[in-house]
Amino acid sequence: MSVDDYLESARDRDWEELESGTLRLAMIGLGWWTRKQAIPAVEASEFCETTVAVSSTHESGAELVSERESIETALTYDEFVDGEATDEYDAVYVCTPNARHLPYAAAAAEHGKAILCEKPMEATVERAEELVSETEDVPLMIAYRMQMDPLVRRMRELVAEGAVGDPVTVQGHIEQQMLDVVSGDPDQWRLDPELAGYGATIMDIGIYPLNTARFVLDADPVSVTAQMHSEDEAFRDVPDQHAAFTVQFDDGTYAACTSSQHGTSSGSLRVVGTDGVLTLENTFLGQSPQTLTLTKPNGETVEIDDGRRDLFGDQMTEEFDYFADRVVRGESVAPDGEHGLVDMRAIAAIHEAAETGAEVSVE
Amino acid sequence: MSVDDYLESARDRDWEELESGTLRLAMIGLGWWTRKQAIPAVEASEFCETTVAVSSTHESGAELVSERESIETALTYDEFVDGEATDEYDAVYVCTPNARHLPYAAAAAEHGKAILCEKPMEATVERAEELVSETEDVPLMIAYRMQMDPLVRRMRELVAEGAVGDPVTVQGHIEQQMLDVVSGDPDQWRLDPELAGYGATIMDIGIYPLNTARFVLDADPVSVTAQMHSEDEAFRDVPDQHAAFTVQFDDGTYAACTSSQHGTSSGSLRVVGTDGVLTLENTFLGQSPQTLTLTKPNGETVEIDDGRRDLFGDQMTEEFDYFADRVVRGESVAPDGEHGLVDMRAIAAIHEAAETGAEVSVE
Numbered sequence: 001m002s003v004d005d006y007l008e009s010a011r012d013r014d015w016e017e018l019e020s021g022t023l024r025l026a027m028i029g030l031g032w033w034t035r036k037q038a039i040p041a042v043e044a045s046e047f048c049e050t051t052v053a054v055s056s057t058h059e060s061g062a063e064l065v066s067e068r069e070s071i072e073t074a075l076t077y078d079e080f081v082d083g084e085a086t087d088e089y090d091a092v093y094v095c096t097p098n099a100r101h102l103p104y105a106a107a108a109a110e111h112g113k114a115i116l117c118e119k120p121m122e123a124t125v126e127r128a129e130e131l132v133s134e135t136e137d138v139p140l141m142i143a144y145r146m147q148m149d150p151l152v153r154r155m156r157e158l159v160a161e162g163a164v165g166d167p168v169t170v171q172g173h174i175e176q177q178m179l180d181v182v183s184g185d186p187d188q189w190r191l192d193p194e195l196a197g198y199g200a201t202i203m204d205i206g207i208y209p210l211n212t213a214r215f216v217l218d219a220d221p222v223s224v225t226a227q228m229h230s231e232d233e234a235f236r237d238v239p240d241q242h243a244a245f246t247v248q249f250d251d252g253t254y255a256a257c258t259s260s261q262h263g264t265s266s267g268s269l270r271v272v273g274t275d276g277v278l279t280l281e282n283t284f285l286g287q288s289p290q291t292l293t294l295t296k297p298n299g300e301t302v303e304i305d306d307g308r309r310d311l312f313g314d315q316m317t318e319e320f321d322y323f324a325d326r327v328v329r330g331e332s333v334a335p336d337g338e339h340g341l342v343d344m345r346a347i348a349a350i351h352e353a354a355e356t357g358a359e360v361s362v363e
Numbered sequence: 364m365s366v367d368d369y370l371e372s373a374r375d376r377d378w379e380e381l382e383s384g385t386l387r388l389a390m391i392g393l394g395w396w397t398r399k400q401a402i403p404a405v406e407a408s409e410f411c412e413t414t415v416a417v418s419s420t421h422e423s424g425a426e427l428v429s430e431r432e433s434i435e436t437a438l439t440y441d442e443f444v445d446g447e448a449t450d451e452y453d454a455v456y457v458c459t460p461n462a463r464h465l466p467y468a469a470a471a472a473e474h475g476k477a478i479l480c481e482k483p484m485e486a487t488v489e490r491a492e493e494l495v496s497e498t499e500d501v502p503l504m505i506a507y508r509m510q511m512d513p514l515v516r517r518m519r520e521l522v523a524e525g526a527v528g529d530p531v532t533v534q535g536h537i538e539q540q541m542l543d544v545v546s547g548d549p550d551q552w553r554l555d556p557e558l559a560g561y562g563a564t565i566m567d568i569g570i571y572p573l574n575t576a577r578f579v580l581d582a583d584p585v586s587v588t589a590q591m592h593s594e595d596e597a598f599r600d601v602p603d604q605h606a607a608f609t610v611q612f613d614d615g616t617y618a619a620c621t622s623s624q625h626g627t628s629s630g631s632l633r634v635v636g637t638d639g640v641l642t643l644e645n646t647f648l649g650q651s652p653q654t655l656t657l658t659k660p661n662g663e664t665v666e667i668d669d670g671r672r673d674l675f676g677d678q679m680t681e682e683f684d685y686f687a688d689r690v691v692r693g694e695s696v697a698p699d700g701e702h703g704l705v706d707m708r709a710i711a712a713i714h715e716a717a718e719t720g721a722e723v724s725v726e
Binding site for chain 2: 275
């Protein structure tokens with residue numbers, strides 16, 4: 001495929017097979033991401049609708065029932081676990097604190113529902129493994145929205161087709177002001193190791209360059225090194241307000257990444273190969289323009305900005321429609337639980353590497 | 364200073380005090396860099412001229428004497444060390460294999476000549492320390508051309524003035540196809556640990572993001588982690604055909620860097636701070652346009668391309684003129700030997716970190 005063809009087809013869905021159909025979703029957890037991004041993205045989707053809202057109280061969900069036409073039922077977590085209204089939804093989107101993914105995913109599996117579970121899968125490797133084993137009878141997809149981003153998918157295709165020769169190095173970074181962007185509350189769950197897991201930064205955002213590099217390279221991490229520390233009072237209980245890490249992948253490629261929950265929102269991913277360089281700017285945080293640039297050794301450069309400006313919304317709509325396309329057709333989903341476990345093991349290794357000052361294998 | 368002022372003054376010399384004067388240079392080592400970059404850069408300079416050419420044979424230098432008007436004398440290394448023609452030059456530019464910097468710098472010091480010595484300073488920390496002690500009676504400057512690059516200097520000023528708030532993370536990378544760019548000869552000195560020192564990649568090019576990050580942050584490295592390996596036959600004697608490393612600086616900032624001698628020529632440096640992001644694209648390898656972009660948290664972006672297209676030449680001319688400006692006026696030079704020693708110790712630490720799989724302090 002020529003670069004011109006890529007430009008023209010940059011927004012095409014390379015996976016859609018469904019012509020019609022609807023997957024009815026229960027939203028588990030009604031925090032800012034579910035309300036501001038996921039529910040509107042489902043409304044913009046072709047194959048999904050939100051019918052049930054699940055939260056700690058009826059009140060949170062009731063507000064959505066009155067606001068959103070498709071949402072008819074509000075449940076508490078306990079009612080959801082107990083199997084109420086199971087005929088009103090076909091699948092669940094789990095977007096709770098990390099350490100609550102396991103019980104709600106397990107309950108969804110018990111009700112025979114397909115699961116789209118937010119990243120990171122759970123708070124620890126052990127709990128994530130348990131999540132996979134508890135849900136083995138239903139489709140389980142981990143919500144890596146970057147994997148459904150059209151330009152990330154083009155980047156992966158270009159790498160697979162040899163557009164940069166053999167990949168050699170990857171540079172990735174993601175920073176944000178979490179206390180400004182997500183919540184200014186220092187008591188939020190992302191800063192509570194019991195609910196968040198290994199830490200606040202790698203688990204929440206460092207996972208983006210890690211997983212997106214895996215996806216783009218089609219390779220898995222084998223070993224890591226890392227440095228991290230926290231300095232501000234709000235981050236006193238977590239080790240990784242700021243972090244840097246390196247990853248060696250099983251194809252030999254090295255990635256060097258930084259991540260911080262106390263930096264200006266920014267993120268990019270670059271692959272340097274033996275025969276070209278691919279750079280995706282504004283990769284992770286919904287910033288636009290998101291531009292994909294291919295530079296060849298002779299300096300020739302092609303830049304693709306596919307015109308999208310609501311990237312969070314677009315990525316989430318793509319993700320929900322893809323999930324529905326697979327589930328409604330009865331096809332297996334990806335990225336699946338086994339894929340997500342690799343990130344959980346890599347993140348545990350990154351934290352161990354920083355704590356021990358040793359290179360750690362991802363096992 | 365406003366961003367508009369920066370745009371207008373981007374190419375101004377913020378150091379020039381000399382109105383007239385000439386520093387006569389002996390070029391020590393006549394490899395591709397000296398011939399293709401250094402000698403033309405001196406010809407384009409205001410305050411330098413090359414008068415003496417020193418190499419292993421008279422023939423190499425004699426060719427330059429016939430080609431270049433200002434060059435009148437060709438010496439062998441031995442003749443130079445023995446003190447021939449010392450009245451024909453005021454200073455030396457040492458651009459030999461790394462492990463030859465010490466004897467020629469020491470000889471220059473013995474002759475009372477100022478020294479501009481290429482990076483890395485020497486093959487090992489011990490030899491670099493010896494170089495500093497042998498040259499303590501003359502000006503010694505390490506030829507970090509990035510420190511004289513106008514946009515790198517603006518980047519440093521912007522960081523110092525708080526344009527990005529407090530720096531949090533740095534991303535740097537440099538890759539090139541050494542066997543294509545420098546020499547295809549697998550027996551070249553850069554692949555010989557005796558002559559190159561710790562390795563082929565960090566010593567030769569990984570030093571660029573390391574040193575430029577130091578300069579831009581005005582901070583020094585305190586600890587490092589690293590991964591590296593060689594895969595191609597030409598790199599069998601060195602450990603670092605490809606490498607990734609992290610650096611913690613004494614202000615707490617983390618840098619994550621990659622470097623490879625077998626990747627498409629590319630390089631960039633980015634500083635993410637609490638209140639903005641500074642990105643310098645095409646930073647290190649003379650590629651153009653070299654653009655400096657400041658992005659503020661509200662998304663406002665200012666991009667500076669100062670129009671230079673011969674970056675190697677421009678950086679080297681700036682470096683030689685700066686060196687002359689300082690030496691002719693009898694002022695101390697910077698970056699000096701003590702500055703260079705910090706990189707030598709950091710590079711030794713990076714190699715030790717990769718070899719042992721442990722985080723290593725820079726001491």
